[in-house]
Amino acid sequence: MAGHHDEFIRLEGKIFTKSFFFLLTLVLIGFFFIGVRYVKGIGAVSNMSDGYPWGIWIAYDVATGTAIACGGYAVAILIYIRNHMKYHPLIRSALLTSLFGYGLAGFSVVIDLGRYWNSYGFFIPSRWQINSAMFEVALCVMTYTLVLVIEFLPAVLWSLENSRGVTIRKVADWLHPRLVPSDDRLSSGLEWVRSSAAWLRPRLDKVLVFFIVLGITLPTMHQSSLGSLLLIAATKLNPLWHTGFLPLLFLINCIYIGYAIVILESIISSSAFKRPIELNELSGLSRIIPWLTIIWLSVRVGDLVYRGQIANALRFDFYSCFFLIEFLLVAGGSIILFSPRMRRSPRWLFITAAMLVLGGALYRFNVYLIGFNPGQGWHYFPSFAELMITVGVVALELLGYQVLVKLFPVLPNPKAHGHGESQHHHKEQNIPHGAVHVGK
């Protein structure tokens, strides 16, 4: 499984690029406002209020961000449960985005929590409150982030095994010339790291499948619970969104967003890093999406009909408009994807995947913010500082991805492409400029 290390390559190139410094600026601005938040309180940076106690930090960073980070989950289902090994080359980049998405959702929660120093209460059984959907989400997300780290570990171990210590020397030299370790110490230290990484990797590979399956079970639990979180808001959430099916809708929603985001991410990183597009895998993925969205849309519409809310949905007022945008984005993207010709066009793949991600994300925004009305007199629109904190967190995510694909073998190796595919594909594809082949 994770043993096919020749499936992945490390992207060679400079780490300190222009986009690196651009993103770094955004990250620093975000962290400045985070500092303000810790000194002067949440009210100093955000427009949240007692009526809207959850703003974009929860609605975007947590509720939507983790759905966008479901690529790893969705692809793992496809590979390990539905047994489509040909998608295996996509797994590592999907896992890496998941890891960032979830890690930063957790980071945002710590910014958002008012009394963060009490968070250790999640590990004290006497404080557990199993009726709370948030309790379930919190424990599940923490465990899942850990599982993601373990799932990503083979890539790190591989790099450790093959490292020559150049970077360490450079960093030490940059800090202070005296810190540069002597060749003897370095090589003995490296030998130790290398041998322990080599010892650990095959052992990890053997048990990895149990973590992978855990990595499928946990998102199934907490993604549905993210929907359950708003079940309690029966008197505040607009009936277009408040339903007993919230958990099921959130679960299916995150899976199709997951596939769509893998397509998006793959096309974007192909063009950004000037690599060939993995068209066969992507169009295969896109074939699955419409079937999921059909189930989702039927539950969604069937539920509205059952509860007699269809008239409200077509009233073209504020709430109805947001419902219709959400509906049209998801339905439109799915209809286009039913056509095999569209599925083979990178441009249409990109457009439809973007529609599905936007529509799916809007659904989550509608549930958490737009459809949420605590009563007369309350309004919410994020403040500049609040937005910049979220922008900073997202920039950190992109920055980390950009750096890590250059440190570890993450991206699919075009040379060893397509496990279950015929051979002639290999010859047609050129090895991209700057790619280092990483063998077993």
Place this chain on the structure above:
Amino acid sequence: MSKQTRRTFLKTIGLGGAAIMAAAGGVCQASEQSGVNNEALGMLYDATMCVGCKACMTVCKRVNSDFGGLSFEKAPFDQDGIWDAPQDLSGSTRTLIKLYKESDDRWSYIKYSCMHCQKPSCVSVCPVSAMTRDKQTGIVDYNKDTCIGCRYCQVGCSFNIPKFQWEKSLPQIVKCDLCKNTNLKEKGISACAETCPVGAIAFGKRKDLLEIAHNRLKENPGRYMQHVYGEHELGGTNHLYLAGVPFDKLGLPILPENAPAEFSEKIQHTIYKGFVAPVALYSTLCFIALKNQKKHEGSHNGADHDGENRGEREEHK
């Protein structure tokens, strides 16, 4: 896709989905009101008796200021902060009197504070048991030493009662606890009820308060809206209201009789009953994944990939 993989896929989706579907189905039946505790302590606020002197607000802040660092809220004209002039319930104000004025002869005062629900949403949603409901007294209490400040209680509360200290770097939630740690402990009555000069706030057991309320409705039918607010709202509250104008005009929303917490807990409990569903899901998935792994290894060694992805490959041509 081959038939077998589709079946395993459906199995996967089915397992997760079935539990949720079952839950949603179960909830559609009207949930019966769980046992209401009429021995619980509560208050009856009679808006037609209140003279709007705000003595209850003053005494509440004085008595409870240590529990939440309740500070004075300055009025724009009062730079020294001699006058406490809260605009609404807030991180510094647990109870508040407001005036609703429709015309010169139709108006009413209204007092806001925690409703002390029989089935409180805030207690149901708090992930770390910082919100609790005392079984005997029915008091919904807040413990800042366990609270993580996630503000889920605020999302859950239909009355928008719990308030957060947005302006503080070490904030907490603030809400009425019926003077549990202060006046009630010392004198057996909440400070606001003790102080009210016209007896607009009655303090006592819920059953007695309900009796008083219904007697007043019977004796003076012209004076009151014929409804005791809080008797049935959201499964009943221990804080009850009588008023001479419609309650929703006074900022007390029209609410169903079912507690939202019963609805959400029913779904959550159905999915996670005994943790059976997650464990079953995990073991089923493990079984499938291990089988797939073996199959894959076998085909790998035999250099035979024919079993895989027949459907997709057609498309690639």
